[in-house]
Every structure is written in C-alpha cells, then in structure tokens.
Amino acid sequence: MGILIDKNTRVLVQGITGREGSLQTGQMIDFGTNIVGGVTPGKGGSFVHERPVFDSVNEALKETDANASVIFVPPQFATDSIFEAIDNGIELIVCITEGIPIHDMMRVWPYLKTSSARLLGPNCPGITTPSASKIGIMPNQIHKPGNIGVVSRSGTLTYEIVDMLSKNDIGQSTSVGIGGDPVNGTSFVDILELFEDDPETHGVVMVGEIGGTAEEESIEFIKQMSKPVISYIVGVFAPPGKTMGHAGAIISMGVGTALEKIQAFEKAGISVAKSPSDIVQLVKNSL
Amino acid sequence: MKLYEYAAKEIFSKYDIPIPGSSLVSDADGAEESARKMGEVVIKAQVLTGGRGKAGGIARASSPEDAKSNAKRILGMSIKGFPVKKVLIEEYREPIKEMYLGITIDRKKKCPVIMASPQGGIDIEEIAKNSPENITMVHIHPLTGIHEYQARMLANSLDRDKARELIDIIKKLYRVFIDNDCQLVEINPLARTKDGIIALDGKMVIDDNALFRQDFSEEETGSLEEAARKNGMSYVGLDGEIGCIVNGAGLAMATLDMIKQYGGTPANFMDVRAGANAQQVKTALEIVSSNKNVKAIIINIFGGLTKCDEVAKGIIEIFPEIKIPLVVRLSGTNELEGRAMLGKYGIHMASSTEEAAKGVVGLGHSN
Known part of the structure; x- marks a missing residue:
C-alpha cells in the first residue's frame, strides 16, 4: 500500500515537453505510473509519449481526472506552476525543480497552508511506491516492494540507500525525498506521521543532513512512534558558512551541524547509522 | 553571494537609509586625498569576512597623512585569507549609542524575521548567547509584508526617543531585504549620533538562486x-x-x-x-x-x-x-x-x- 500514492494516482506532468520532463515521463510510464497528460503553455494539442499536452492545468482537468502533478519547470517559472496546481485543486504536487529563489518559496508556503494540497519538494527526487507508482526521478530498477519506509532530504544518497536495502532483501513500502531546499512543502514529521499510520510500513529509514533543524524537530514525534526509526545524518566534515550543494545544506550562525543532530538523536535513544551498510544492519536488527 | 560593505551601503543609500559620506579607494594616495575633503575619517578594509576590527582592518585617522599611512598598512593586509584590495574612507561619526538591526529567513517558520537589539557593534551570535533578552524578534508574513505596529515594536525596543526615525529605517530595510532577494541584511552598528540615526556598517547576502533576476555581478577571483x-x-x-x-x-x-x-x-x-x-x-x-x-x-x-x-x-x-x-x-x-x-x-x-x-x-x- 505505502503512503501518498498508489496505482490509482493519476499524474499530470507540468513541463512535459522539456528535455527532462519528457525523458522522465517515459521512465515513469515504464515504471507503471498512471500518467494522464501534461502541461506546457503554448504546446497544447501535441502529444508526448502518447499522452495529451494541454496549455494549462485547468484545461488538462477538463479532459483528464488528474489528482497529482509533478513539476519539471525551470526555477524562474516553477512557483507559478505550483500556484497553478494549488488553484486547480491538485491534491499532491511534487516539485523536482532545483534552484527556486527562497523568497518565492516563502510566498508559496502560507498560500499552500490555506489549501488542502500537499507539496513535496522543491529540489527533490519525488516519491516511489514499488509495484504501484512513481512520481519523480528515482531510478526505476533500485526499488523492491516491502515494509520499510524511506524518507530523505537527498536524491542520489537516497538511491544508494534504497538500492542497498533492496540488494539485502529489505523491500520498501514507499521512498520519499522531501528535498534539499531551506524552505520546502513537506517535513520529516509529515512523512513520519504517514508511515506511522500505514499498516504496510513496519519501520522507517530517515536520512538527514546539515543545515536547519528539520531533523531535531522530528525527535519528539519519533519518540512517540510505535515503529522503529533508523536515522543516518551526513555532513560531519562540513565547514560552517559554506553551502554544500543543496541550498539548504549550510551551517549558519552555528546552527545545523551534523554532530549536533547526531547527538540529539542519540540522546533521544534513536538509532544513528554510521554508513549506508550500517543502515542495513540496524534495520535487520530492529525488525 | 555576499556583498562588500560599500556595495551594501550603496543600496542602503538608494533606499534613503542614512549612511556616512564616503569614498572607495584602492591606494594610499586616494585615501589621503579623500581624507583631505572629509576631515576626521575611518578607514575600513573591504573584505568578505567578519572580524575586520579585531584583525586591525579598521582605523581612525584625524589627518590626511594619518589616513594615508593607515590605508597603506591596511591595503597590504590579508584578513582570514582575504587580501585587502580596497578600503572605504568614511566620515567619522561619533556614536552616542550602538544598536543592531538585521533581517534573515527563519527556516523553521518559513518567513522573514527581523531582529533588533539596543546593544550593537558586536556579533549577533554573541548577543544571542550572552544576553538573549536584549534581542527582539518579529516574524513577518511574506504575503502581507511588515505592519506598522511591528516596526513600532522593534523601534521601541531599540530606542524609544528615536522611534519615529527608527520605524522609517526598519521599513526601508525590509524593502531592501525583499527587493534584493536577501538571505541576510544587517546594520551593525546602527548608531545614534548627534545628527540622527545612521548605518555605520552594512552586510548583505543575496540568494544565489535569485541572481538571474538581480543585477549583481560577481567579481572574478579565479578560485x-x-x-x-x-x-x-x-x-x-x-x-x-x-x-x-x-x-x-x-x-x-x-x-x-x-x-x-x-x-x-x-x-x-x-x-x-x-x-x-x-x-x-x-x-x-x-x-x-x-x-x-x-x-x-x-x-x-x-x-x-x-x-x-x-x-x-x-x-x-x-x-x-x-x-x-x-x-x-x-x-x-x-x-x-x-x-x-x-x-x-x-x-x-x-x-x-x-x-x-x-x-x-x-x-x-x-x-
């Protein structure tokens, strides 16, 4: 079963005619995702991977019954696409775009809160429920159905961990990337709550990194969870004041070091893995 | 992207936030000439790092000759690995009181936060550690912008006698923050002088992701x-x-x-x-x-x-x-x-x- 998406999720691709949008649409279709169409202003009436392209989300919804969207729009236009999806009642919006100005995301956040939409990302790899649906860009071949939920701020590190879990015969209920930006739509706690309520999920792997306090904010909730949570936090070596690739991965004003986070987790009695292979071991021990 | 003090102050000046008269020079003769026009001056190393004062990168000079020799010394310095290529020659303004005013982004609340402290001239981290009760923090809703009462609250926490002037500066600094896609904008110290409130230092960090719509050109460093x-x-x-x-x-x-x-x-x-x-x-x-x-x-x-x-x-x-x-x-x-x-x-x-x-x-x- 997993969380947020299933076989019935009907996905619209915003930015479907772009290089990445069209490539990833093909990959999602191969995975089994129900892609119902796409949107690119000015390209309405054309087709990508045999899926109809519309000029707007509004027009797409007249012809399709999409309830989720994935955004592959360049950063200067991406928040406009998010607003368009919110205004048209899309329930789940997954924003892959990296490089959106933080002031734009600050304006999206309070608007999002007045709607019932959920935004995953931006700057995230998306969400995958093996054997059901994938919205985003995670490689198709790494997943294996099972009972471990994965939630992470990273992209490729998530792939490495999911791949390693699968190769060790530990399947996943759902894998979620919440994104590497400082202002994002969905937090660790939001996803942990969903995993806690999902009968298919028996344990969770949570991958954090330097910057901000999103990891620490999840500690109180993890302590109340009935399911084991294995955490892994990267960036121990990171010098202060430098952005480590992700816009959100920066130790600023002394806040957000990996060591601080690791110590806070250990103090709360939450398992912290030392390496990807250690995650596998800790997951095996916890089940 | 970090801005130099002089660049931040140029922007302040465009928004009518008071700054001292100044000129930017890259050699000691230029410093001497500027000081001759200005009288008592402060010579400030322009580097993209903090701790200039402690490193000796800031000096007061009461004569053009004094300005020249200090500029010469500072222009030969390297502060935390940053060579000093330019100095700002600024009219000296005697502070009666030094305050702190800054705006940054609160990642947890996902909105701008304005920080004010009647105690300035030292790092905000230090104030936060030693006397957090001195810092007033006000969160701003990104869709409405700053309200008058919020600016008043901050101004009163800084200096009740000068509230009107401070409200004006706080509102202008918020505009600077929004218009320039700042991650941080800081005036430290914001000084009360006999001629009014004035920004004696300026710091700005621009969101790299927003540079496509901002007019800042990065200097080539060859790094x-x-x-x-x-x-x-x-x-x-x-x-x-x-x-x-x-x-x-x-x-x-x-x-x-x-x-x-x-x-x-x-x-x-x-x-x-x-x-x-x-x-x-x-x-x-x-x-x-x-x-x-x-x-x-x-x-x-x-x-x-x-x-x-x-x-x-x-x-x-x-x-x-x-x-x-x-x-x-x-x-x-x-x-x-x-x-x-x-x-x-x-x-x-x-x-x-x-x-x-x-x-x-x-x-x-x-x-």
Whole structure:
C-alpha cells in the first residue's frame, strides 16, 4: 500500500515537453505510473509519449481526472506552476525543480497552508511506491516492494540507500525525498506521521543532513512512534558558512551541524547509522 | 553571494537609509586625498569576512597623512585569507549609542524575521548567547509584508526617543531585504549620533538562486569554487588530500564522511549535479586535480539522470593527463556500459560508496 500514492494516482506532468520532463515521463510510464497528460503553455494539442499536452492545468482537468502533478519547470517559472496546481485543486504536487529563489518559496508556503494540497519538494527526487507508482526521478530498477519506509532530504544518497536495502532483501513500502531546499512543502514529521499510520510500513529509514533543524524537530514525534526509526545524518566534515550543494545544506550562525543532530538523536535513544551498510544492519536488527 | 560593505551601503543609500559620506579607494594616495575633503575619517578594509576590527582592518585617522599611512598598512593586509584590495574612507561619526538591526529567513517558520537589539557593534551570535533578552524578534508574513505596529515594536525596543526615525529605517530595510532577494541584511552598528540615526556598517547576502533576476555581478577571483560554479557544479575547498567528485549533494557529503571514517581527509566537496555530461566530468577532474595537495581521487556516481557511460567518457578523455590515482564507482543508469569502457584502462573500480572510500584512502596513503 505505502503512503501518498498508489496505482490509482493519476499524474499530470507540468513541463512535459522539456528535455527532462519528457525523458522522465517515459521512465515513469515504464515504471507503471498512471500518467494522464501534461502541461506546457503554448504546446497544447501535441502529444508526448502518447499522452495529451494541454496549455494549462485547468484545461488538462477538463479532459483528464488528474489528482497529482509533478513539476519539471525551470526555477524562474516553477512557483507559478505550483500556484497553478494549488488553484486547480491538485491534491499532491511534487516539485523536482532545483534552484527556486527562497523568497518565492516563502510566498508559496502560507498560500499552500490555506489549501488542502500537499507539496513535496522543491529540489527533490519525488516519491516511489514499488509495484504501484512513481512520481519523480528515482531510478526505476533500485526499488523492491516491502515494509520499510524511506524518507530523505537527498536524491542520489537516497538511491544508494534504497538500492542497498533492496540488494539485502529489505523491500520498501514507499521512498520519499522531501528535498534539499531551506524552505520546502513537506517535513520529516509529515512523512513520519504517514508511515506511522500505514499498516504496510513496519519501520522507517530517515536520512538527514546539515543545515536547519528539520531533523531535531522530528525527535519528539519519533519518540512517540510505535515503529522503529533508523536515522543516518551526513555532513560531519562540513565547514560552517559554506553551502554544500543543496541550498539548504549550510551551517549558519552555528546552527545545523551534523554532530549536533547526531547527538540529539542519540540522546533521544534513536538509532544513528554510521554508513549506508550500517543502515542495513540496524534495520535487520530492529525488525 | 555576499556583498562588500560599500556595495551594501550603496543600496542602503538608494533606499534613503542614512549612511556616512564616503569614498572607495584602492591606494594610499586616494585615501589621503579623500581624507583631505572629509576631515576626521575611518578607514575600513573591504573584505568578505567578519572580524575586520579585531584583525586591525579598521582605523581612525584625524589627518590626511594619518589616513594615508593607515590605508597603506591596511591595503597590504590579508584578513582570514582575504587580501585587502580596497578600503572605504568614511566620515567619522561619533556614536552616542550602538544598536543592531538585521533581517534573515527563519527556516523553521518559513518567513522573514527581523531582529533588533539596543546593544550593537558586536556579533549577533554573541548577543544571542550572552544576553538573549536584549534581542527582539518579529516574524513577518511574506504575503502581507511588515505592519506598522511591528516596526513600532522593534523601534521601541531599540530606542524609544528615536522611534519615529527608527520605524522609517526598519521599513526601508525590509524593502531592501525583499527587493534584493536577501538571505541576510544587517546594520551593525546602527548608531545614534548627534545628527540622527545612521548605518555605520552594512552586510548583505543575496540568494544565489535569485541572481538571474538581480543585477549583481560577481567579481572574478579565479578560485576553484568559481570555476566549478561557471560549469554548473558546486565545489568547496577543504584541507585534506583526497579529491572528491560525486553526483548529488547528499551522496557527496556521505562520501566525504566515509573517507574520514576510513582515516583519510577530503581535499574538497564537489557535487557535479544531476545529468552531468562527459565535458562536465572532464572539467570536474581538471578542477579537482589542480589542487596540489590531492594524492588520490574518488569519483562516486549513482546515476539517475546522470548516465554512467557519459561519466566514463569524460574520465577517459582526461585520464592520460592526470598523474593522480583514481577510484571510480559507477552505479545506476548505464552502469554496465560505463564500467566496460573503463575496464581497459586499469582504473580501480568499486561497487559502493564505502568500498570506493576505503579504496581511495588506501591509494592516498601509498601515494
């Protein structure tokens, strides 16, 4: 079963005619995702991977019954696409775009809160429920159905961990990337709550990194969870004041070091893995 | 992107936030000439780092000759590794009181926060640690902007007698913050003088993601960070001996942590970003190997958008020129093609981040 998406999720691709949008649409279709169409202003009436392209989300919804969207729009236009999806009642919006100005995301956040939409990302790899649906860009071949939920701020590190879990015969209920930006739509706690309520999920792997306090904010909730949570936090070596690739991965004003986070987790009695292979071991021990 | 004090103050001035009269000079004669027009001046090193005062990068001068000799001394300095190329010559203003005013982004609340303290002239981190009760913080709703009552509250916490002037400055600084896509804007100290309230220092950090719509040009420094950025990659120099090239920020941080666990020290962080092509991989190798401390290089790729055969192509193009041992890990999209291409060159291959990290530390030690 997993969380947020299933076989019935009907996905619209915003930015479907772009290089990445069209490539990833093909990959999602191969995975089994129900892609119902796409949107690119000015390209309405054309087709990508045999899926109809519309000029707007509004027009797409007249012809399709999409309830989720994935955004592959360049950063200067991406928040406009998010607003368009919110205004048209899309329930789940997954924003892959990296490089959106933080002031734009600050304006999206309070608007999002007045709607019932959920935004995953931006700057995230998306969400995958093996054997059901994938919205985003995670490689198709790494997943294996099972009972471990994965939630992470990273992209490729998530792939490495999911791949390693699968190769060790530990399947996943759902894998979620919440994104590497400082202002994002969905937090660790939001996803942990969903995993806690999902009968298919028996344990969770949570991958954090330097910057901000999103990891620490999840500690109180993890302590109340009935399911084991294995955490892994990267960036121990990171010098202060430098952005480590992700816009959100920066130790600023002394806040957000990996060591601080690791110590806070250990103090709360939450398992912290030392390496990807250690995650596998800790997951095996916890089940 | 950080702005120099003089650049931040130019922006303040456009928004009618009072600043002292000044001129920017790059030689001691210029300093002398400016001081002759201004009278008593302060000479301030223009560098993109804090702690100038403690390092001796700020001096007061009461005569043009004094200004000249101080400017000469400061222009020869290097502060925390930043050479001083320019100094700001500024009219001296006697502060009656030094305050702090800053605006940044509260990541937890996802909105701007204005911070004010009647105690200024020292780092906000220090005020927060020693006398947090002195800091007034007001969160601003991004969709409404700052309300009059919020500005009044902040102004009253700074200096009740000068509230009207301060309300005006606070509202203008909020405009500076919004219009320029700031991550941080700071006036420290914001001084009360006999002629009114004035910004004696200025600091601005602009969101790199917003530079496409802002008119700031970055000065060329010739650094490896800059070379990487121009090629769509992200590089941070560190002081170890293992060069690192990884796709994805999280995986890159994990790789560096693993190198440390196996007893090595990373020479750099490098994220080649998703979808890197052969040319970018080649450039990445050029950048990383140009650091003379590098004894071995790890290339760690988990291909999603990035294709392993493209990565292999980039490596092969430059491999013969690089005299540094390499460990390459290729997983994900087109991994078999990529590995097969590298097979004939005798490059050390690894199948996981941990194996690659262990391997590269071993090579580093034996090289």
